[in-house]
Amino acid sequence: MIAGRILDRNGVVLAETAEDGTRVYQADETARRAVVHLLGDPQGHVANGVETFQTGYLYGFHATLPELLSIRFTGGQRVGDDVTLTIDSQLCTAIYNAFQSYSLTRGHNGAAVVLNYRTGEVVGMVSLGTFDPMGSIVYESGSSYYWNRATQGLYPPGSTFKVITTVAALENIDGAAEAIYQCLGGLEISTQTIHDFGSASHGELTLKQAFTKSCNITYAKLALNLPDGVLRKTAQNFGFGDNFLFRDIVVENSSFATADGGRFHVALSGFGQSELLATPLHMCLVAAGIANDGLIMEPTLLRQVTSGVSGAERDEFLPREYKRCTTPETAAILQEYMRAVCVSGTGTRANVSGMTICGKTGSAEAGANGLTHGWFIGFCADEAYPFAVCVLVENIGDGNGGGSTAAPIAGDIFRYLRDNRDRVSD
Numbered sequence: 001m002i003a004g005r006i007l008d009r010n011g012v013v014l015a016e017t018a019e020d021g022t023r024v025y026q027a028d029e030t031a032r033r034a035v036v037h038l039l040g041d042p043q044g045h046v047a048n049g050v051e052t053f054q055t056g057y058l059y060g061f062h063a064t065l066p067e068l069l070s071i072r073f074t075g076g077q078r079v080g081d082d083v084t085l086t087i088d089s090q091l092c093t094a095i096y097n098a099f100q101s102y103s104l105t106r107g108h109n110g111a112a113v114v115l116n117y118r119t120g121e122v123v124g125m126v127s128l129g130t131f132d133p134m135g136s137i138v139y140e141s142g143s144s145y146y147w148n149r150a151t152q153g154l155y156p157p158g159s160t161f162k163v164i165t166t167v168a169a170l171e172n173i174d175g176a177a178e179a180i181y182q183c184l185g186g187l188e189i190s191t192q193t194i195h196d197f198g199s200a201s202h203g204e205l206t207l208k209q210a211f212t213k214s215c216n217i218t219y220a221k222l223a224l225n226l227p228d229g230v231l232r233k234t235a236q237n238f239g240f241g242d243n244f245l246f247r248d249i250v251v252e253n254s255s256f257a258t259a260d261g262g263r264f265h266v267a268l269s270g271f272g273q274s275e276l277l278a279t280p281l282h283m284c285l286v287a288a289g290i291a292n293d294g295l296i297m298e299p300t301l302l303r304q305v306t307s308g309v310s311g312a313e314r315d316e317f318l319p320r321e322y323k324r325c326t327t328p329e330t331a332a333i334l335q336e337y338m339r340a341v342c343v344s345g346t347g348t349r350a351n352v353s354g355m356t357i358c359g360k361t362g363s364a365e366a367g368a369n370g371l372t373h374g375w376f377i378g379f380c381a382d383e384a385y386p387f388a389v390c391v392l393v394e395n396i397g398d399g400n401g402g403g404s405t406a407a408p409i410a411g412d413i414f415r416y417l418r419d420n421r422d423r424v425s426d
Contacts, residue, residue: 004058004080004308006039006050008089009123010423015039015051023051025133026089033130034096035089037148038301041133045146048250050083050301057081057305057314079308086121086303088423091416095126098412099393104405110393111149111280114413116424117288117379118386119319120297122249123424124413125150125281151251154277155392158364158402159197159214160375161235161272163286163334166211167326168234169222170333176222177333181205183217189264194220197363197401211337212345214361216271223270224263231269232256238286238325239296240278247317248302254278273365283377284390285322290338291358291379291388294331298322335381347376349407352414356381359389359410363401371395374405380414384421389413 003023006015014035018024023042025032040049051058060080095112099105114124127149147153169176185201187194196202196216202209210218223231235241235256244251257265257275268274281299289296298320305314326334338358341347346361359378366373374393380386391406391413417424 002079002308004060005082006058007082007084008087009085009303010088010090011084012089014085014089028093029132029135030096031089031093032132032134034092034126035087036130036133037127037146037150038085038087038092038125039133041146046148047146047152048148050085053248053250054083054302057083060308081308081314082306083302084304084306085301086123087125087301088123088420090420090423091124091413092126094416095124095409095413096128096130098409099126099128101412102405102408104396104400105393105409108393108395109144109149110391111153112389112391112409112413113150113281113284114387114389114417115284115288115299116386117291117297117388120299120322121303122299122301123387127153149392149394150280151249153279153392154252154254155279155373156276156364156366157272157278157283158362158373158375159216159219159271160283160286160360160362160377160402161276162211162214162219162270163290163338163360163377164235164238165219165222165231165270166207166334166337167330168226168231169207170330171234171326172226172230173222177207179207181207181210181215181218181221183210183215185217187217187220187267189220189224189267190262192264194267208337208340211360212340214341214346219270220267221270223266231266237323238289239282239323240276244282246298247300247320249281249299251281251299252279254282272362280390280392283375284388286325287359287377287379287390288388289325290331290334291381291386292331293328294326295324296322338378339381342378346401346403347378347407349403350376350378350410350414352411352418355385355414355418357414359407361402361407366395371397372401374400374402376402376406376410378410380417385414385417387414387417387424
């Protein structure tokens with residue numbers, strides 16, 4: 001039995017079977033490391049990679065009766081199907097290199113996801129730390145090197161969750177967009193105090209200004225002013241609490257707070273803390289839903305499957321809707337707010353000339369050690385570049401946030417998409 005090949009959307013062979021029966025990957029080590037969590041490895045240490053999740057195709061279990069009879073009568077060897085993915089492997093390598101090119105992110109674990117928000121196609125997915133699937137691998141049970149942070153890593157979304165809180169406020173609080181909010185740098189709730197990032201005091205703000213400056217105080221107040229259960233319901237509209245059952249990607253379920261933690265935890269939820277947890281892929285879907293006028297498409301990795309016997313097309317994977325997260329009218333307001341973040345707010349380092357970049361940064365507390373996770377979620381609003389992006393950088397130092405760590409990497413990704421449109425679009 002000869003296992004089928006795995007190719008990227010541009011026909012680059014990512015994995016194939018050598019004459020001696022071993023599984024081999026791209027010649028360049030960096031390219032191999034960039035996609036190892038997406039593909040999997042020969043030993044099966046990576047859970048739910050293409051190598052294991054698509055075994056049925058790669059090992060010929062979908063062969064037709066005429067194909068099986070042809071193999072039997074000709075005495076040929078059984079050959080698995082070729083699987084073509086939606087990803088651009090060159091983009092994945094560029095993402096891997098972007099993490100290493102900045103002093104604040106070099107050597108840090110993290111993840112990035114890029115998808116077409118009109119079709120749901122994942123065109124880039126990278127998880128760090130990583131390893132070489134063709135190197136000398138010593139398996140260590142529970143090692144994070146085998147963990148796909150893009151789909152398995154659950155993190156507090158921090159201020160990227162303000163996208164969802166804003167939707168809840170616009171749809172459930174009369175005059176939310178026109179109201180004036182006051183931030184004095186701190187908000188005391190039940191003997192505990194909420195502060196803004198860097199202990200900032202923003203004064204009087206409109207909702208758009210609060211979103212652009214990422215004011216925690218305003219968003220804590222919004223969460224407290226929303227009717228009971230509304231923020232949870234809005235989060236559910238974006239997929240929180242869903243049992244993700246996508247066709248060809250296994251994604252850990254995101255969670256909203258499960259217990260009543262009182263007013264303080266309600267306030268924390270407004271800016272993505274408390275018990276909120278989400279994967280980078282899910283937060284990319286949140287951005288994609290806003291970009292696509294309130295409609296989230298199902299993420300997909302499989303582009304085409306071709307018979308290894310006859311060369312005929314076995315299966316083709318067409319776009320499928322996942323869920324509507326908000327109305328087109330509310331999505332349009334968020335598009336405007338997210339554009340302001342990248343023009344004059346915390347996400348300016350994701351902005352790219354020649355593209356209309358919209359986004360939201362986030363800095364999520366990673367525990368009691370004083371470290372934070374840096375986030376950026378966003379999209380390009382231009383019809384020619386319908387791509388959403390999520391970048392997560394783990395355990396960044398005190399005083400840094402998503403704007404200084406994740407946003408520059410997002411900017412590099414958008415530049416790649418601008419300069420290589422033929423590689424990422426049909």
